[in-house]
Amino acid sequence: MKQEKSSENIDAILVLGHMIKDKTRMCRILEARIRRAEELYDIYGCGVIFSGGKRRNINEAYFMKKNTRIPNKDIMLETKSLNTKINAIFCKRIILKKKFKTVIIVTSPYHIIRAYVIFRKVLPFDIKMKMASSRERYRLVIRIELFFSEILKMLKDLYDLDFNRRYRKLNKN
Numbered sequence: 001m002k003q004e005k006s007s008e009n010i011d012a013i014l015v016l017g018h019m020i021k022d023k024t025r026m027c028r029i030l031e032a033r034i035r036r037a038e039e040l041y042d043i044y045g046c047g048v049i050f051s052g053g054k055r056r057n058i059n060e061a062y063f064m065k066k067n068t069r070i071p072n073k074d075i076m077l078e079t080k081s082l083n084t085k086i087n088a089i090f091c092k093r094i095i096l097k098k099k100f101k102t103v104i105i106v107t108s109p110y111h112i113i114r115a116y117v118i119f120r121k122v123l124p125f126d127i128k129m130k131m132a133s134s135r136e137r138y139r140l141v142i143r144i145e146l147f148f149s150e151i152l153k154m155l156k157d158l159y160d161l162d163f164n165r166r167y168r169k170l171n172k173n
Contacts, residue, residue, distance in 0.1 A: 008044070010046050010103075010130075011046055011100035011102050012100050012102075014048075014091055014105045015048065015050050016107045017030065017064065018060065023063075029108055030063075032108070033064075034068050035134070036133070047076055049078060049095075050064040050076070050078070051078040051087045051091050052064065052081060085157070095123065101126070103123075103127060103128070104131070107134065109136065112131050116129070
C-alpha cells in the first residue's frame, strides 16, 4: 500500500551505518535501518544521507546505497566515519552545506538516545532533529547486552567531552 506524501517539511533522512561483516549479506541491524529509511523516504520524499566509513574493505555508506531502492539522485554519502561522534561531525558538513533545517536520524532502538545526545551536541541548535528507530527485534539476552553496551559508551562520551584530539579540527566549519 502506497503511503501519501507528508506535508511536513523534512530536508533529509540521515541513516547511521553499522559494521558489515560480509560483503555478500547484510546484518539485521543495518537492513532494518535501511528499510526504515525507505519507509520515511516514501512519506517525505526528501534526500537521504547514508553515513558510514570503511571497515574490513567494505564501505558502509556505499553498501547501504547499493542495497536500497531509494533513487541515486536522492542519495548523499558520508564515507569516512567509523563511530557515532565522527558520523555527527562529517554529517554536519553536509547538512550545513545543503542548508538543511530539519533532519530525521535513523538508527537502532538501543542506539537512539546516545545518537541523539551526540548529534545534538554537534549540530547547531537551529537544525531540528527528529529521531526514527528502526524496527529490529532482539532476544532478551541480546537486548540486555546492547543496553549495557550503550550505557558504557554513553558514559565514555559524557566524560570525554572534548572530542579526540585528532578529530577536533574536523568540527570546524
